[in-house]
Structures are given as structure tokens and as C-alpha cells.
Amino acid sequence: MTAPAVATIRWPLAFVYSRVRGVEMLEPATTIRVDPSRVAWHENDDEITIEVSETGAAYGLAGTGRLIWRLLLDGHSVGQVTRILADRYEEAADQLESDVRWLTGRLLEEGVLAIGDATPPPVPPAPAERRPYELAELSVYGRAVDVEDDTEIEFE
Numbered sequence: 001m002t003a004p005a006v007a008t009i010r011w012p013l014a015f016v017y018s019r020v021r022g023v024e025m026l027e028p029a030t031t032i033r034v035d036p037s038r039v040a041w042h043e044n045d046d047e048i049t050i051e052v053s054e055t056g057a058a059y060g061l062a063g064t065g066r067l068i069w070r071l072l073l074d075g076h077s078v079g080q081v082t083r084i085l086a087d088r089y090e091e092a093a094d095q096l097e098s099d100v101r102w103l104t105g106r107l108l109e110e111g112v113l114a115i116g117d118a119t120p121p122p123v124p125p126a127p128a129e130r131r132p133y134e135l136a137e138l139s140v141y142g143r144a145v146d147v148e149d150d151t152e153i154e155f156e
Contacts, residue, residue, distance in 0.1 A: 026101050031078075032104060039112055047062045048061040050069075050112055052112060057112075060137075064136045065136035075116070085099075087126035103136050
């Protein structure tokens with residue numbers, strides 16, 4: 001039995017992908033939703049695992065990707081998520097915005113998330129001190145996508 005293929009993408013490469021695909025066009029006020037009848041997810045110590053029942057695709061979120069996922073599912077807009085990250089982490093706001101837009105856009109393209117229509121909740125107060133930033137990581141289990149030409153990579 002062979003182990004499932006895993007492709008882990010960190011934001012610097014992924015940002016190139018998002019710029020090519022137009023993901024940066026997400027508006028700051030955009031809210032996101034997940035359809036629990038087709039998407040299941042659970043969190044363990046270091047990763048959130050997401051499964052899409054219709055396609056059988058599975059994804060893993062690590063690093064700041066876990067926090068971005070939780071904030072989006074709590075109803076925060078893309079802009080609010082960026083602001084919350086800027087309040088928590090020692091990182092340039094434009095870099096945080098790129099990370100949020102890329103991860104959100106990629107999960108929208110994969111059909112994991114959908115555009116929502118809810119009114120976002122208020123932004124929580126900023127913590128007392130900021131921490132070093134961890135890159136958001138998205139792993140795609142069972143298949144991988146070449147970020148340069150957007151083609152699937154076959155694994156044996």
C-alpha cells in the first residue's frame with residue numbers, strides 16, 4: 001500500500017498562483033461560508049483536515065491557515081481576517097492580506113468554500129502583544145497542482 005501523495009504549498013509560491021488566477025480580486029467585505037452537507041472538517045494538534053464528500057478531495061491547513069479558516073467560518077470578512085492577523089502577528093499588512101486572499105481564493109476555486117452573504121461580526125480586541133508570523137500552509141492530499149501552469153500532477 002502506498003501512502004497518499006501530499007503537496008504542501010506555502011504562500012510565496014501560492015501568491016504567484018493567485019495573481020495569475022485573479023484571486024486578489026476578492027473584496028475586503030467578502031464573507032465566506034461552508035456547506036456542512038458536503039464539506040466536513042476536524043482539527044487536531046497541528047492541522048485542520050477538510051474533506052469534500054462530492055469529490056473525495058481532502059485538504060490540510062497548518063500554520064496560520066488554521067486561524068484563517070476558523071475566522072472565516074466564524075463569519076469574519078476577508079478584510080476583517082487580515083486586520084485580526086495584523087493585530088496578532090509581527091508581519092507587514094500587505095503580506096498578511098496576500099496570504100488571506102490566496103488561501104481563501106484557493107479554497108473557493110477548489111469548491112471547499114463558497115461566497116457568503118452574512119453580516120460579519122465585530123472584530124475582537126487585539127491581544128496585548130504580537131507574535132512572529134507562521135506562513136499559512138495548504139496541503140492537497142491525493143493530488144497536487146503545479147502552481148506555474150495550473151495542471152494536476154499525477155502520482156503513482
